[in-house]
Amino acid sequence: MSNQEIRDPIHNFIHLEPGEKQVLDSVPFQRLRHIHQLALTYLLYPGATHRRFEHSLGVMELAGRVFDVVTDQENIHHESVREIIPKKFDLGYWRRALRMAALCHDLGHLPFSHAAETELLPSGWDHERFTAELICSDEMRRIWGQMKLDCVDVAKLAVGPKHYRDCRFTDWEAILSEIIVGDAFGVDRMDYLLRDSHHIGVAYGRFDHYRLIDTLRILPKIDRAVDDELGSQELALGIEVGGLHSAEALLLARYFMFSQVYCHHVRRIYDIHLKDFLKKWLHNGMFATTIEDLLQITDNEIMSELSKAVRYKEHPGHDSARRIARREHFRLLYQRTREDLEINRKAGKAVFEAACREFGDSEVRHDYYIQKEGGLNYPLLSRDNRICSSFTESETLEKVPLVAIDYVYISPECRKRAEKWRDKNLKRIITLKEGEEEC
Numbered sequence: 104m105s106n107q108e109i110r111d112p113i114h115n116f117i118h119l120e121p122g123e124k125q126v127l128d129s130v131p132f133q134r135l136r137h138i139h140q141l142a143l144t145y146l147l148y149p150g151a152t153h154r155r156f157e158h159s160l161g162v163m164e165l166a167g168r169v170f171d172v173v174t175d176q177e178n179i180h181h182e183s184v185r186e187i188i189p190k191k192f193d194l195g196y197w198r199r200a201l202r203m204a205a206l207c208h209d210l211g212h213l214p215f216s217h218a219a220e221t222e223l224l225p226s227g228w229d230h231e232r233f234t235a236e237l238i239c240s241d242e243m244r245r246i247w248g249q250m251k252l253d254c255v256d257v258a259k260l261a262v263g264p265k266h267y268r269d270c271r272f273t274d275w276e277a278i279l280s281e282i283i284v285g286d287a288f289g290v291d292r293m294d295y296l297l298r299d300s301h302h303i304g305v306a307y308g309r310f311d312h313y314r315l316i317d318t319l320r321i322l323p324k325i326d327r328a329v330d331d332e333l334g335s336q337e338l339a340l341g342i343e344v345g346g347l348h349s350a351e352a353l354l355l356a357r358y359f360m361f362s363q364v365y366c367h368h369v370r371r372i373y374d375i376h377l378k379d380f381l382k383k384w385l386h387n388g389m390f391a392t393t394i395e396d397l398l399q400i401t402d403n404e405i406m407s408e409l410s411k412a413v414r415y416k417e418h419p420g421h422d423s424a425r426r427i428a429r430r431e432h433f434r435l436l437y438q439r440t441r442e443d444l445e446i447n448r449k450a451g452k453a454v455f456e457a458a459c460r461e462f463g464d465s466e467v468r469h470d471y472y473i474q475k476e477g478g479l480n481y482p483l484l485s486r487d488n489r490i491c492s493s494f495t496e497s498e499t500l501e502k503v504p505l506v507a508i509d510y511v512y513i514s515p516e517c518r519k520r521a522e523k524w525r526d527k528n529l530k531r532i533i534t535l536k537e538g539e540e541e542c
Contacts, residue, residue, distance in 0.1 A: 106118055106119060106120055106288060107119040107313060108120065108299065109160060110329045110407065111157065111160065111161060111164075112298075112301055113294065113297050113301060114161055114164050114165070115159055115300050117160045117161065117163070117164045117255065118164065118167075120199075120202070121406075122249065122250050123199075123202065123203070123206070123250075125246050125249065125250075126203055126243075126246055126250075126417055127160075127206070128205060129243060129246060130242060131207075131210045131242070132156075132159070132206070132207065132210065132239045133156075134210075134398060134401060135154060135155040135156040135209060135210070136154055136214070136382075137154070137401035137403050138154055138156075138209075138212050138214060138215070138401055138402055138404055139151075139152065139153075139154060139155075139215055139216060139402055139475070140153050140154055140155055140158050140216060140295070140298070140302075141153075141216070141299060141303075141370075142216050142217070142218035142373070142374060142377065143215065143218065143370075143373040143377060144196070144303070144370050144373075146217045146369075146373055146427070146430070147367060147369050147370050147373070148166065148303040148304065148364070149213055149246045149303050150302045150303055150304050151299070151303050152453060153298060153299075153302045154304070155209045155212055155216065157183055158209065158294055158295060158298055158300070159205075159206050159207070159208065159209050160206065161207040161285065161294040161297075161298060162205045162208060162290050162291050162294045163202050163203075164204035164208070164281055165205075165290035165293055165294055165312070165316070166202055166204075166290050167198065167202050167205075167287060167290075168200050168316050168486050169290060169316055170197075170198050170202075170279075170282065171200055171279075171320055171514075172316055172317060172319055173282075173319055173320060173321050173340070174188055174194060178320055179235065179321070179439060180322070180488060181321075181322060181323055181490070182209065182320045182321075183323060183338065184322070184338060185218065187273075187274045187275045187278070187321075187338065188275070188321075189275065190282040190357065192302075193326075196251075196252070197275070197279060197440075198507060199250065199252060199302055200252055200253075200256045200257055200260060201254060201260055201279050201282065201283070203247075203250070203257050204238075204256075204257045204258075204259075204260035204261035204279075204280075205261070205281060205282075205283050205290065205291075206283065207234065207237070207238050207257065208234060208261040208283055208291060209230070209233065209234065209264070210234045210237040210238065210261075211229075211230040211232065211233025211234035211235070211236070211237055211291050211397070212230045212233075212234075213230060213233075213390055213397075213400075213540060214400055214402045214404070214405045215377060215399055215402055215405065216250075218373075218378065218392075219231075219374075219377060219378050219381050220372040220380070221293065222378055223378065223381055223382065223388070223389055223390050224300055224383065224389065224390055224392070227446070228291050229266070230476075231262040231263075231267075231390075232262075232264075232266065232419070233267035234258070234261055234262055234392070235258040235261070236266055236394055237263050237394060237397075238257050238258040238261060239255065240394055241253045250541060251333050254533075255270065255442075256276075256449050259272060259280065259382075259443060260276065260277055260279050260280045260283060261280075261283065261284075262284070263280040263281070263283070263284040264278075264280065267316060267408065274337075274338055276485050277338075278321055278339070278340065281339065282340065283338055283391055283486045285376070286343075286478075287320060287340060287481045288315070288340045288350070288353075288481070289338075290359065293312050293315075293353065293365075294355075296308035296310070296353070296356050296360055297309065297310075297312065297535075299360065299364065300356075300360065303364060305363065307356060307359035307360050307363055307364065308356045308357075308359070308360045308364075309356060309370055310349060310352035310353045310355075311349045311352060312349070313458050314346055314349040315342070315349035315350060315352075315353060316347070318342045318343040318345050318346025318349070318461045319338075319340055319342055319346070320340075320341055320342060320484055321336065321337065321338055321340060321341070321343075322341035322483075322484055322490055323337065323338060323339075323342075323481035323482060324337045324338060324341075324481075324482055325482060325490060325491065325492055326341040326401075339482055340481065341481045341482030341483055341484065341493075341514075342481070342484070342493075343483075344483055344484060344485050344486055344496065345376045345486075347483065347493070347496060347497060349498060350481075350493070350497075351494070351499040351500065353498070354479070354499070354500065355503060356507065358503050361506040362476060362506045365473065366506055366508045368435045368438065368470075368508075368510050369432070369435075369514065371470050371472075371508070371510065372433050372435075372470070373427060373432060373469065373514055374434050374491075375433075375468050375470060375512075376423045376426045376427050376433075377420075377423070377427065378421040379420075380409060380412065380423035380424050381405070381420075382425070383419040383420040383423065384408060384412070384418075384420045385421060386494040388415060407508075408420075409424045409427065409428065409445075410424075410428065412424035412425075413425055413428045413429070422497040424521060425526060431460060432515075433468055433512035433513060433514050433515070433517055434512060434514075434515055434518050435456075435510060435511075435512055436454075436510075436511045436513040436521050436525055437451065437458075437511035437525060438508075438510055438524070439451050439508075439509035439510075439511070439512070439531070443533055446534055447533045447535075448535065449481040450533045451469060451509030451510065452469065452470055452471070452512055453495055453508075453532050453533055453535060454525075454529070454532055454533070455467060455469035455511045457528070458511060458521065458524075458525075460511065461521075461524060462513065462514075462520075462521060463518050465514075466513060466514040466516070466517045467511065467512065467514075468511070468512040469510070469511055469512075469515055470508065470509075470510040470511075470512070471507050471509050471510075472506075472531060473505060473506075473507040473508075474505045474506040474507065474509065476505060479494070479500045479501075480492055480493055480494055480500075480502075481493045483495075483496055
């Protein structure tokens with residue numbers, strides 16, 4: 104069977120190699136056609152209607168490119184790296200496993216992706232666990248058998264050591280999983296930044312991924328500039344110094360996309376209304392955790408129920424559904440500033456609690472998020488073949504701030520009163536010591 108090509112707005116062509124199309128045609132993967140990549144973001148940015156399906160194809164394409172670069176003998180600069188890379192026959196196996204892990208890395212997403220995951224699953228469950236179980240399900244096992252792949256190898260690479268804790272990862276497997284889900288140079292991140300930026304219609308997420316991928320290398324991980332021979336034997340994805348600016352651009356793209364798009368206050372409140380709706384509609388306010396139930400629920404089923412809830416006032420999720428469908432969402436009442444943070448690190452919480460006392464819990468929502476730090480310190484190969492920490496060569500890495508939001512929302516029905524109340528009382532609320540109440 105010959106290779107097949109799929110047109111893609113980000114990568115021009117995505118290439119499917121012989122045997123891979125049966126994974127594409129599987130029920131778990133076809134389900135991703137009906138899972139929005141960015142949940143309800145299309146209500147704010149109309150172009151953001153792309154799905155997990157095409158993102159997963161893009162991640163597979165990039166994973167194959169990175170694999171070919173970092174395993175090229177001309178790009179191996181350290182003996183410890185040469186020792187972990189398999190021989191030519193096994194190399195072909197791991198390339199197929201990596202591409203299929205990249206293709207399947209998002210199989211376990213709930214409807215509307217991340218919007219509803221954290222609060223609507225029992226403890227111990229997340230989309231990575233669903234992903235691993237789907238990869239090892241009966242339907243997928245049959246496909247892996249025909250492709251001569253071990254389902255455990257695919258699952259391990261797809262979710263990484265943080266989420267697949269039942270098996271030990273070899274150094275080689277850890278590197279391969281880092282290609283997909285790594286904090287610094289994971290192709291999952293590369294594709295979603297490029298793809299989301301394209302569909303939303305902003306330039307924030309663009310960076311030179313061609314140059315970045317061409318300069319990726321497997322290198323010893325170290326914390327400071329040292330001699331090559333003295334470097335740590337722990338390995339990680341790093342870059343040649345010629346790709347440093349592209350790596351910095353990736354980090355800046357992530358910062359700007361989070362601060363300007365993913366954490367936009369209107370986008371975030373739609374997620375909150377969606378969670379409120381699902382808590383009222385789902386049995387016991389939680390998604391089921393069986394694979395059979397997961398495969399039967401997508402964005403389509405949620406939107407169908409949401410439309411029904413808008414029409415019938417007796418539906419338990421009517422209020423939240425109405426706020427989504429009719430754009431009657433809560434409005435931003437307070438957004439923390441740097442000045443507020445210097446006075447009170449929990450300023451948003453203080454305003455939220457005061458607003459709840461004034462207007463009632465049902466009229467107020469609080470949204471707090473701080474971006475996880477990661478991916479800043481990676482090995483860098485200098486032009487004279489010394490290996491050092493990226494921190495020693497890049498001032499940019501140290502200066503890019505973490506994205507943190509602290510929003511308080513108010514219902515549109517209370518908005519005018521709440522804004523007057525805020526303008527009159529904000530300074531006093533923020534300066535109150537914890538445990539005190541305003542007069």
